Amino acid sequence: MVSIVGADGVGKSTVTAALRERVPARLVDRWDIVGNQDYPTASCLVDDTRVVRSCAARMSSTPRLLFLVWASVMAITDNSSGWDPDSVLLLDGYWVKHAASEIAYGADPAWVEAVTAGLPPSDLVIYLRSDPETAWLRKGGDVLPYECGMDMSRSRESFLAHQREIHRVLDRWSARHGWVEIDARRPLDLVLDDVSACFEVVPG
Numbered sequence: 001m002v003s004i005v006g007a008d009g010v011g012k013s014t015v016t017a018a019l020r021e022r023v024p025a026r027l028v029d030r031w032d033i034v035g036n037q038d039y040p041t042a043s044c045l046v047d048d049t050r051v052v053r054s055c056a057a058r059m060s061s062t063p064r065l066l067f068l069v070w071a072s073v074m075a076i077t078d079n080s081s082g083w084d085p086d087s088v089l090l091l092d093g094y095w096v097k098h099a100a101s102e103i104a105y106g107a108d109p110a111w112v113e114a115v116t117a118g119l120p121p122s123d124l125v126i127y128l129r130s131d132p133e134t135a136w137l138r139k140g141g142d143v144l145p146y147e148c149g150m151d152m153s154r155s156r157e158s159f160l161a162h163q164r165e166i167h168r169v170l171d172r173w174s175a176r177h178g179w180v181e182i183d184a185r186r187p188l189d190l191v192l193d194d195v196s197a198c199f200e201v202v203p204g
């Protein structure tokens with residue numbers, strides 16, 4: 001399992017989608033479980049990803065993290081069609097950004113880390129590192145309240161402040177766990193070259 005992680009607006013989804021053209025990996029996302037017959041144990045969810053994501057955003061911090069962690073783990077463990085044991089699963093974000101976000105919202109870091117410590121571990125974590133100002137420019141101001149500390153006005157100031165807290169958490173985890181850090185502020189082709197090279201060191 002290879003996880004591509006980073007804060008909001010860093011390009012996680014763009015990079016993971018583009019990697020499918022470069023590396024032999026299967027892209028897995030937490031929202032794959034919604035309305036997907038390969039995940040029958042998630043059939044309790046309404047068959048509309050937009051509705052599910054909107055409901056999750058309105059949850060209070062503790063149930064929101066638990067729900068997002070549940071969805072992330074479901075996506076890699078409860079696929080009824082099964083995974084090729086020799087394949088690489090490429091995870092778009094996994095649990096990391098959401099866990100960091102909830103700490104930024106005030107969740108107890110020790111509790112968050114205890115919850116996530118029991119999840120299936122990634123063999124490699126690639127941290128796309130940027131900065132809040134670059135993320136704001138790339139998004140062109142098209143941000144969600146969840147990315148702005150639940151500021152419904154979605155102002156630049158609230159986005160930058162909330163994202164700085166998330167970056168601090170991710171930087172701390174990266175230093176502690178030895179994640180591979182890649183400067184995501186560069187052009188996409190250069191970022192993809194560096195991420196693709198990481199697959200040469202994936203165990204197995």
